[in-house]
Amino acid sequence: MTNDRPTPVVEDLAGTQIKLARWLSGLFQNDCQIEKITIPTATGMSNVTLIFTLKYHNSNNQEEKKKCVARLQPQELKTVFPNYDLELQYRIMDTLGKKSSIPVPGLIGLEENNKILGVPFYVMEYHSGVIPSDIPPYHMDGWLKEKTSESQRKILWNTATDVLISLHKLDYKKIGFSDLSSKGKTPLNHQLSYWKDYHDWALDGKINLTCDEALQWLFENQPNKEPTVLCWGDARISNIIFENSLDKAAAVLDWEMASLGNPVQDIAWFNYMDSCFSEGLGCSRLAGLPTYSETLSRWEKGSGYSAKDYDYYTIFAGLRFSLLLSRIMMITDQKDKADETFACKILRKRMEDAITKN
Numbered sequence: 467m468t469n470d471r472p473t474p475v476v477e478d479l480a481g482t483q484i485k486l487a488r489w490l491s492g493l494f495q496n497d498c499q500i501e502k503i504t505i506p507t508a509t510g511m512s513n514v515t516l517i518f519t520l521k522y523h524n525s526n527n528q529e530e531k532k533k534c535v536a537r538l539q540p541q542e543l544k545t546v547f548p549n550y551d552l553e554l555q556y557r558i559m560d561t562l563g564k565k566s567s568i569p570v571p572g573l574i575g576l577e578e579n580n581k582i583l584g585v586p587f588y589v590m591e592y593h594s595g596v597i598p599s600d601i602p603p604y605h606m607d608g609w610l611k612e613k614t615s616e617s618q619r620k621i622l623w624n625t626a627t628d629v630l631i632s633l634h635k636l637d638y639k640k641i642g643f644s645d646l647s648s649k650g651k652t653p654l655n656h657q658l659s660y661w662k663d664y665h666d667w668a669l670d671g672k673i674n675l676t677c678d679e680a681l682q683w684l685f686e687n688q689p690n691k692e693p694t695v696l697c698w699g700d701a702r703i704s705n706i707i708f709e710n711s712l713d714k715a716a717a718v719l720d721w722e723m724a725s726l727g728n729p730v731q732d733i734a735w736f737n738y739m740d741s742c743f744s745e746g747l748g749c750s751r752l753a754g755l756p757t758y759s760e761t762l763s764r765w766e767k768g769s770g771y772s773a774k775d776y777d778y779y780t781i782f783a784g785l786r787f788s789l790l791l792s793r794i795m796m797i798t799d800q801k802d803k804a805d806e807t808f809a810c811k812i813l814r815k816r817m818e819d820a821i822t823k824n
Contacts, residue, residue, distance in 0.1 A: 479503055482516070482583060486536065489582050490520060490589070493575045498522045513550075513722075514538040517592060533592035534574060539585040544797035546790060548667050550722065552586045553578055558643075558696075558721045559590075565641045568633055571717045595707040595716040598622075603743040604704065605752055614712070616754025622712040623755050624764065626703045629715050630736065631768035634729035638696040646696075646726050653694055653726040658684055661786060668793035674805040676814050677792070680785040683817065689775045692728040699723025701736040723786075730772075733765045734779035735786075738816075742787060746808040777820055784813035 483500045490498040503518035516536040524530050539550045559570040572591035580586065599608035610619065638644070648656040662681055665674065700723045707717040737758040744751045756764070762773050788809040795804040 479505075483518070485582055486516075486518070486589075489577065490522075490575070494522060496522050513540060534589055535571070535592050536587055536589045538583060538587040541585045546793055546797075547722070548664070550586075552576065552588055555721045555724070556588045558724050561641055561643070562633075562718075566632070566636055568629065568636075569715050569717050571719070593707045593717040595709055596712075597707055598703045600704045603747060603749075605744045605749050606747065611752055614754075618712050619752055619754035620756060622703065622708060623761070625708065625713055625715055626701075626706055626736070627733075627756075627761055627764050628768065629706065629718055630698070630701055630729075630732050631765060633698060634695050634732070634769045634771060636696060638694070638726060641696075643696055643726070652688075652692070654688055654692060654728065657725060657727060657782075658688075661789060664789055664793075668789055669796060669804060672796075672801070672804065674788070674792050674810070676805060676810045676817075677785055677788050680781055680788075680813060680817060683820070684778070684782055684785065687778060689728070689778055692775070693771060694726050695729045697725055697727045697729060697732050699725055699732070699735075701732040702739050728775060728779065729769060730775050731779040731782060733762060733773065734776055735783040737761060738780055738783035738812075739787065742809055742812055746812045777823065780816055781813070781820055784809065784816050788813045 483503045486503075487498050487500045490500070499521045501519045501521060503516055506515055506517055514537070516538065518534055518536070520532045520534050522530060522532075537552070537555075539552050540546075553576065556573065556576045560573055562568040563570045563573065571593060574589040574591065576586075576588040577583075578586045596609065598604040598610045602608060604610040610622070614622070638646070647653070651659070658681070665677055665681065698718070698721065700720050705718065705720045706715050707719065708714070709716050740751070740755075741758070762776060765771075766773050788807065791807045791809045792804040795801065795807060
């Protein structure tokens with residue numbers, strides 16, 4: 467995989483530091499200063515992340531320091547997604563933080579206007595802990611491979627699975643997300659339409675035959691009478707900050723792909739993404755991690771939902787990741803590789819398995 471990142475670079479960090487401090491001063495109605503602002507290298511592909519230390523005086527006029535994270539909406543033409551709804555991401559975290567046991571970052575403020583930094587952004591508290599590495603993938607290198615035992619890896623994996631269980635047991639209507647429903651369409655049909663449009667937008671008119679075939683199969687084989695919950699969308703252990711003990715999640719991150727849908731789509735994505743970064747890259751899974759079947763059984767027992775449509779949503783997971791990776795190839799000057807990524811190869815394999823079963 468390339469190390470190029472299709473995210474805008476904040477070139478004027480000194481200016482950004484001044485602007486953020488001014489914005490936070492207005493938010494807190496108190497003089498705020500920012501120090502040690504940095505752009506981490508090991509972050510996702512679709513946003514700019516800034517980490518900084520906020521210095522201010524509390525109500526007792528005592529100086530306090532708080533480590534914070536700012537997430538900025540991409541501003542260049544070459545983005546991973548056609549649209550970014552930071553307000554919805556912020557709202558989901560805010561709601562879950564107030565109305566559920568799902569651990570989310572402590573939120574500080576949202577700015578939807580472009581006038582401050584040129585793009586919308588939000589600021590949240592920094593949470594200490596450990597995150598399995600994306601780059602390099604945790605199966606290949608990093609602390610999870612080098613510094614944990616098999617039993618610790620099992621604990622971490624089950625902790626993440628239990629996060630999904632807790633999320634899927636929530637009533638999305640009671641916590642205030644009824645407005646995410648699409649009138650006249652099932653949640654699945656709405657999502658399939660989105661990814662069909664995404665295919666056309668992301669590939670600039672180029673056809674990815676594997677994804678095109680998967681889309682057609684998914685439209686033709688939609689399950690009936692599906693349950694609906696709030697789905698995380700990007701359920702991965704690399705999107706969780708774990709306590710050092712690994713038996714508790716400190717914060718669940720990255721809600722930009724959240725939607726209403728069948729909860730099995732999250733557990734399918736969870737397993738599929740792990741397989742992509744092991745099997746897909748030609749390396750073995752870390753010893754100690756529960757098998758995908760064990761994970762599915764734990765999720766079914768804990769959530770109360772059936773995984774009967776798991777195979778269908780595995781193809782759906784493969785389609786989404788293949789399209790996302792194809793888009794990244796397109797915008798990093800690797801157009802000739804857009805339909806030959808490791809994600810596409812795994813998707814073709816899963817498609818063959820699904821067709822054989824049927």
